[in-house]
Amino acid sequence: MGTIVNDTDSTESKSNNLTNNNNDKSRETEDLYSDKIRDGQWFWNTNTEQIFSQDQIVAVGHASAKSVVPLELLRYIYLQPHDRIYDPKTHTISYLQTRTYLPVKSLPPREKKRVLVTGGAGFVGSHLVDRLMLMGHEVIVIDNFFTGCKNNVGHWIGHPNFELIRHDVVDPFLIEVDQIYHLACPASPPHYQYNPIKTVKTSVMGTINMLGLAKRVKAQVYGDPEEHPQAETYWGNVNPIGPRACYDEGKRVAETLTYAYMNQDCVDVRVARIFNTFGPRMNANDGRVVSNFIMQALKGEDLTIYGDGLQTRSFQYVHDLVDGLILLMNADYKEPINLGNPDEYTIREFAELIISEVNSSCKIKTLPAPKDDPKKRRPDIKRAEQILGWKPRWPVKQGIGETVTYFQRQLEAGLM
Numbered sequence: 300m301g302t303i304v305n306d307t308d309s310t311e312s313k314s315n316n317l318t319n320n321n322n323d324k325s326r327e328t329e330d331l332y333s334d335k336i337r338d339g340q341w342f343w344n345t346n347t348e349q350i351f352s353q354d355q356i357v358a359v360g361h362a363s364a365k366s367v368v369p370l371e372l373l374r375y376i377y378l379q380p381h382d383r384i385y386d387p388k389t390h391t392i393s394y395l396q397t398r399t400y401l402p403v404k405s406l407p408p409r410e411k412k413r414v415l416v417t418g419g420a421g422f423v424g425s426h427l428v429d430r431l432m433l434m435g436h437e438v439i440v441i442d443n444f445f446t447g448c449k450n451n452v453g454h455w456i457g458h459p460n461f462e463l464i465r466h467d468v469v470d471p472f473l474i475e476v477d478q479i480y481h482l483a484c485p486a487s488p489p490h491y492q493y494n495p496i497k498t499v500k501t502s503v504m505g506t507i508n509m510l511g512l513a514k515r516v517k518a519q520v521y522g523d524p525e526e527h528p529q530a531e532t533y534w535g536n537v538n539p540i541g542p543r544a545c546y547d548e549g550k551r552v553a554e555t556l557t558y559a560y561m562n563q564d565c566v567d568v569r570v571a572r573i574f575n576t577f578g579p580r581m582n583a584n585d586g587r588v589v590s591n592f593i594m595q596a597l598k599g600e601d602l603t604i605y606g607d608g609l610q611t612r613s614f615q616y617v618h619d620l621v622d623g624l625i626l627l628m629n630a631d632y633k634e635p636i637n638l639g640n641p642d643e644y645t646i647r648e649f650a651e652l653i654i655s656e657v658n659s660s661c662k663i664k665t666l667p668a669p670k671d672d673p674k675k676r677r678p679d680i681k682r683a684e685q686i687l688g689w690k691p692r693w694p695v696k697q698g699i700g701e702t703v704t705y706f707q708r709q710l711e712a713g714l715m
């Protein structure tokens with residue numbers, strides 16, 4: 300039984316005539332990739348230790364954790380709606396039946412781990428699953444699909460190294476695994492405030508169940524911080540009866556539980572405090588600032604700033620987070636570690652960045668500020684740098700570029 304990392308946070312088919320040009324393009328691209336896979340000349344042939352080429356990011360991961368994967372491989376998965384064909388005339392979606400899986404590394408049995416990812420069909424979880432699969436591990440996903448989505452991991456269904464189970468972490472679950480990444484919990488304020496009792500149960504009972512299983516944690520533990528930037532040594536400032544308490548306090552108790560299991564039952568734990576994260580597969584309607592602003596800009600609507608827009612956030616691209624989680628899992632370090640990008644923006648600056656990246660002429664409109672909205676958030680990442688040798692590689696602008704492409708393609712494919 301293994302180690303648990305607990306996150307305390309902080310298409311188209313061939314039927315009909317596929318008249319849509321995008322669909323044809325998508326099919327052509329898929330055939331091209333399929334040929335490459337069959338001929339065994341996939342991107343793995345490139346030097347996979349190389350992360351940058353001519354200042355461009357060409358791979359993600361860290362050689363020390365054997366997590367390096369060519370970026371093209373991942374982009375193929377999340378930027379091509381290759382397994383679904385949308386027919387705008389009949390407003391139907393067909394799913395392709397035949398599937399070529401991307402080549403995964405062949406690991407010797409002693410290196411191959413059985414890894415459980417709770418919330419593995421969600422935004423962050425599904426990117427972690429892609430990476431672990433490509434690295435050659437056996438991956439088991441449990442998800443209740445409340446905010447997660449089968450499509451996020453659909454490209455692995457049927458693969459011998461992959462299992463997808465509908466299960467709610469609030470209920471006990473028994474399985475033998477080497478490692479557990481506990482990521483299950485709605486993270487956007489509208490989602491987690493929709494059913495606050497369930498949110499607390501997911502954090503608390505979900506964590507108890509997973510700790511019980513393994514006997515391993517995310518940045519909201521800091522609440523509306525009085526210390527800036529936030530180091531792991533800061534204890535936080537949370538209103539225990541406010542609308543965000545179900546999430547923030549849930550994460551805090553999850554950490555308390557994690558260390559109680561470590562001290563009392565010698566459970567091997569890791570605690571990641573995750574700061575605002577964005578990227579492809581964010582839910583377009585989850586109400587978070589990145590997805591809201593990009594969707595509004597793409598649709599030509601006004602961007603909604605809550606309050607004066609002077610509150611700050613620091614945004615990290617999802618690949619950087621996955622790098623950090625895998626490094627943390629493989630490090631022998633038990634204290635909490637912040638994973639976030641210290642590049643801090645006011646929400647107004649961020650709105651202007653999105654407008655310029657989408658090349659839109661949208662205006663900004665101001666709406667009332669939500670209660671208890673933290674005024675500042677920026678991680679102090681010295682600990683992650685020292686202990687894990689990790690720091691974010693993705694400039695926010697570059698990540699935003701890929702995320703905009705993702706949302707654009709989803710919109711074109713009728714998927715949102």
Ligand SMILES: O=C(O)[C@H]1O[C@H](OP(=O)(O)OP(=O)(O)OC[C@H]2O[C@@H](n3ccc(=O)[nH]c3=O)[C@H](O)[C@@H]2O)[C@H](O)[C@@H](O)[C@@H]1O
Pocket residue numbers: 308309486487488518519546573574575576586587588589591592603604605606610612646668669672673
């Ligand atoms: O993205 C995340 O990872 C975090 O999202 C939320 O925290 P928050 O920072 O409030 O996230 P957003 O809802 O994205 O809001 C960020 C800021 O933008 C503002 N905002 C949001 C949406 C919008 O349309 N306009 C707007 O001005 C919010 O008021 C807030 O000040 C969750 O509470 C965190 O747990 C989660 O980790």
